[in-house]
Amino acid sequence: MALLRTPVCDLLGIRVPILLAGMAAGPCTPELVAAVSRAGGLGVFGATGMTAAAVAADVARARELGATRIGVNVQITRPNTPRTDPGTLAVALADVRRALGLPTTPGPPLPAPVPATARDLVAAALDAGATVVTTGLGDPAEIRDLADTYGVPVLAMVATSAEAVRACGSGAHAIIAQGAEAGGHRASFEIPTDGRVPLVGTLALVPQVVDAVDVPVIASGGIMDGRGLAAALALGAQAVSLGTRFLLATESAAPDIYRVSLPHLPETATIVTDAVTGRPARWVRNTIIERLVDGPGHLGWGPQRRALEDIRAAAIAQGIPEYLPMLAGQGAGMAREQDAADIVAEIATEAEGIIDRLAGRGR
Numbered sequence: 001m002a003l004l005r006t007p008v009c010d011l012l013g014i015r016v017p018i019l020l021a022g023m024a025a026g027p028c029t030p031e032l033v034a035a036v037s038r039a040g041g042l043g044v045f046g047a048t049g050m051t052a053a054a055v056a057a058d059v060a061r062a063r064e065l066g067a068t069r070i071g072v073n074v075q076i077t078r079p080n081t082p083r084t085d086p087g088t089l090a091v092a093l094a095d096v097r098r099a100l101g102l103p104t105t106p107g108p109p110l111p112a113p114v115p116a117t118a119r120d121l122v123a124a125a126l127d128a129g130a131t132v133v134t135t136g137l138g139d140p141a142e143i144r145d146l147a148d149t150y151g152v153p154v155l156a157m158v159a160t161s162a163e164a165v166r167a168c169g170s171g172a173h174a175i176i177a178q179g180a181e182a183g184g185h186r187a188s189f190e191i192p193t194d195g196r197v198p199l200v201g202t203l204a205l206v207p208q209v210v211d212a213v214d215v216p217v218i219a220s221g222g223i224m225d226g227r228g229l230a231a232a233l234a235l236g237a238q239a240v241s242l243g244t245r246f247l248l249a250t251e252s253a254a255p256d257i258y259r260v261s262l263p264h265l266p267e268t269a270t271i272v273t274d275a276v277t278g279r280p281a282r283w284v285r286n287t288i289i290e291r292l293v294d295g296p297g298h299l300g301w302g303p304q305r306r307a308l309e310d311i312r313a314a315a316i317a318q319g320i321p322e323y324l325p326m327l328a329g330q331g332a333g334m335a336r337e338q339d340a341a342d343i344v345a346e347i348a349t350e351a352e353g354i355i356d357r358l359a360g361r362g363r
């Protein structure tokens with residue numbers, strides 16, 4: 001893999017410039033993180049929503065499984081203003097709730113669990129042996145001192161060059177430039193009041209971020225294979241961070257519905273909306289997403305997610321893809337079930353072949 005080795009590989013202690021994007025709420029199991037790291041890339045946990053103890057246990061397990069380089073991702077968020085109330089939201093979703101056998105009117109709100117802070121999660125992960133911190137959705141200033149204490153690099157995910165410059169001012173050691181194709185939440189630090197965030201594609205974003213900062217840039221969004229890795233390197237990125245491609249890895253804990261749904265999706269199958277969690281994210285367009293997009297708005301980051309929890313659980317239990325909110329990128333149709341180590345090797349080998357071919361060395 002000598003052709004692919006870049007300075008950021010040395011910063012992260014990896015052999016292959018491929019990162020598993022930290023994905024909250026399940027997919028990034030210790031088995032997946034460890035498999036990517038053992039294959040020479042960097043496995044990253046998505047810690048948002050977990051307890052500090054659970055994150056520490058997962059990092060420890062990945063180490064037991066042979067990972068020496070382990071990342072932890074946190075989403076840096078603040079509460080935002082609700083646009084509707086639980087009763088109005090339930091009315092908008094009444095037919096979905098009925099179809100899933102759920103009560104159409106919500107019960108009294110459950111006491112909201114106190115979520116672990118980003119700092120708590122990062123501290124627990126670093127204490128357990130994580131070697132890299134990545135951030136999304138906000139300025140990494142909040143956790144920078146913790147990373148410094150442990151002597152590990154901070155990779156800040158951004159959606160614009162301005163955010164990249166700001167993150168560098170906060171001490172980021174590398175930038176993950178997240179293009180509009182990306183699955184999951186938009187990395188944008190601040191959300192305009194109309195919910196419309198910048199949607200700059202990876203091809204346009206990466207070179208402009210590379211030109212704007214003096215630290216290594218990692219490309220993210222729509223990169224599904226060796227063609228994407230070779231293209232990202234050509235744009236000046238030093239590595240890639242992939243979410244959607246790893247969702248279907250054998251070791252991923254994404255619900256089976258993802259495995260059934262993703263490989264058949266056309267590139268037009270996703271949509272960015274803040275209606276599902278209170279912050280803009282790219283979702284597979286299905287019945288529940290359409291209902292929410294056309295609905296009354298969200299209850300704010302945190303409450304909105306909790307309000308949909310029973311729908312999510314019932315859709316998974318009953319195996320109904322139309323009612324499960326599924327985060328995925330525009331490249332979803334290129335994902336397929338495969339061991340994570342094979343994904344890393346296949347992408348790296350394909351990229352090397354392309355680079356050789358373009359250099360006239362023919363393979």
Ligand SMILES: Cc1cc2nc3c(=O)[nH]c(=O)nc-3n(C[C@H](O)[C@H](O)[C@H](O)COP(=O)(O)O)c2cc1C
Pocket residue numbers: 021022023024025027046047048073074075135136137157178181182183184185220221222223241242243244245247327328329330331
């Ligand atoms: C299911 C899913 C969950 C995600 N969760 C997170 C997360 O917890 N934190 C984060 O910073 N980014 C998250 N992302 C975004 C990824 O970091 C990354 O930007 C994106 O997956 C790259 O685009 P791709 O999906 O086309 O590879 C998530 C993406 C997906 C698909």
